[in-house]
Amino acid sequence: MVKDKICSSCGKRLIGHGNTTFKCPKCGNTDIGRCDQCRDQSVSYECKKCGFIGP
Numbered sequence: 585m586v587k588d589k590i591c592s593s594c595g596k597r598l599i600g601h602g603n604t605t606f607k608c609p610k611c612g613n614t615d616i617g618r619c620d621q622c623r624d625q626s627v628s629y630e631c632k633k634c635g636f637i638g639p
Contacts (some may be wrong), residue, residue: 591619592629610636 589598589605598605602620607613611634618629626639 589615589617591622592616593622593627594619596621608634608636609638610634 589603590596591598591603596619598617598619600620602623603618604623605615605617608616608631611631614631614633616629616631621627622629628637628639630637
């Protein structure tokens with residue numbers, strides 16, 4: 585079963601346009617998901633593996 589991707593900031597499922605996923609800029613091991621609203625508002629996120637915080 586495929587796990588749904590979720591926003592790392594608000595927990596919303598990433599469906600539709602304007603969403604993105606990328607590797608953590610610091611450790612490169614964790615996938616970070618960002619919904620369009622959190623990206624637009626620059627809501628912070630945290631890497632669960634290394635603790636990096638950023639928008």
